[in-house]
Amino acid sequence: MKLKRWQRVTLWVLGTVLVVLLVAKHFLLDNPAAPGPEYVIDLAALHRAATAAPGALPDHVEVEKVAEFVVPRTLVVAGDGLGTHKMVLLAHRVVWPDHSLLVDTAMSEAACKSLPSGKFDAAAFERVEKAMVQAKDIVFSHEHPDHVGGVSAAPDFGAIATQTHMTREQLMSSKLERKAFAPDTLERLQPLDYQGLYTVTPGVVLQKAPGHSPGSQLIYVELANGARYVFVGDIAWTKDNITLGRGRPGIATLIMSEDRGAVAAQLKALAGLPKDVHVVVAHDPVTLESDLKAGVYRLGFGGT
Ligand SMILES: [Zn+2]
Numbered sequence: 001m002k003l004k005r006w007q008r009v010t011l012w013v014l015g016t017v018l019v020v021l022l023v024a025k026h027f028l029l030d031n032p033a034a035p036g037p038e039y040v041i042d043l044a045a046l047h048r049a050a051t052a053a054p055g056a057l058p059d060h061v062e063v064e065k066v067a068e069f070v071v072p073r074t075l076v077v078a079g080d081g082l083g084t085h086k087m088v089l090l091a092h093r094v095v096w097p098d099h100s101l102l103v104d105t106a107m108s109e110a111a112c113k114s115l116p117s118g119k120f121d122a123a124a125f126e127r128v129e130k131a132m133v134q135a136k137d138i139v140f141s142h143e144h145p146d147h148v149g150g151v152s153a154a155p156d157f158g159a160i161a162t163q164t165h166m167t168r169e170q171l172m173s174s175k176l177e178r179k180a181f182a183p184d185t186l187e188r189l190q191p192l193d194y195q196g197l198y199t200v201t202p203g204v205v206l207q208k209a210p211g212h213s214p215g216s217q218l219i220y221v222e223l224a225n226g227a228r229y230v231f232v233g234d235i236a237w238t239k240d241n242i243t244l245g246r247g248r249p250g251i252a253t254l255i256m257s258e259d260r261g262a263v264a265a266q267l268k269a270l271a272g273l274p275k276d277v278h279v280v281v282a283h284d285p286v287t288l289e290s291d292l293k294a295g296v297y298r299l300g301f302g303g304t
Helices: 003-030 041-052 122-134 145-154 167-173 239-243 250-256 260-272 285-293
Strands: 060-072 084-095 098-101 136-141 197-201 204-208 215-222 228-233 277-281
Touching: 041 197, 041 204, 041 215, 060 250, 060 285, 084 122, 084 285, 098 122, 122 145, 136 197, 136 204, 215 260, 228 260, 239 260, 250 260, 277 285
Parallel strands: 098 136, 228 277
Antiparallel strands: 060 084, 084 098, 197 204, 204 215, 215 228
């Protein structure tokens, strides 16, 4: 059978479109990033930094689940196909007998309206707001609104300004949603500058991890009973990113303008940590449930 010219052209166009779609699917959805230069997590150095200064180590860690939401799985793990993926919005509190430190602050009900299929827990966020005022220190895995939103929504910024420690990278980042903060509030924060490791207080150490955002950092916590935690913020969105060695797909990276190679190198370093180190992923409901069952942290912010 001899095809007419318009039929040949149509077939050629359809074939080209198919190839372009397959190439786009490969690079935007399926292909995980190759790790960039090695990222090192030196647990011995973190332990030394956590325990060098005199002072009690923390007693336990608490968690608040402020919201639940749903995103397409294909945006979370490269190559994992279609389907939905549940996520949670968490804030953590490290507790000593006489003081506390917050890791991230979630965000307000108004801000949570932007989350797809979001369910907000007003009582949980109220406890986070109260804990921000009580905390001796507040640190952030990174500067995205779902992590610093509690601070930007604080009804009395003066009551939390002293204890709010944002790094210079977080404060200068183009990813910080400045318009969410009331005028003259960000200017009241003293930028935190450090190189290498920074001990916030005995038991809590920061290590820069730019990639997901310029201000991303690991928060290492060591308890008096020897339990070790690494809060990774959004370097991973699910523990699967670490265990499967596959980060977010190219399209998610493009939307958020991540440094894919840096994030992939960090995922590899996290995958290499001993199993007794609790890697805390900020949005993973599956790990949250299993960690709660295992007593890794307690649900709900308690007293002081
Ligand atoms: Zn996040």
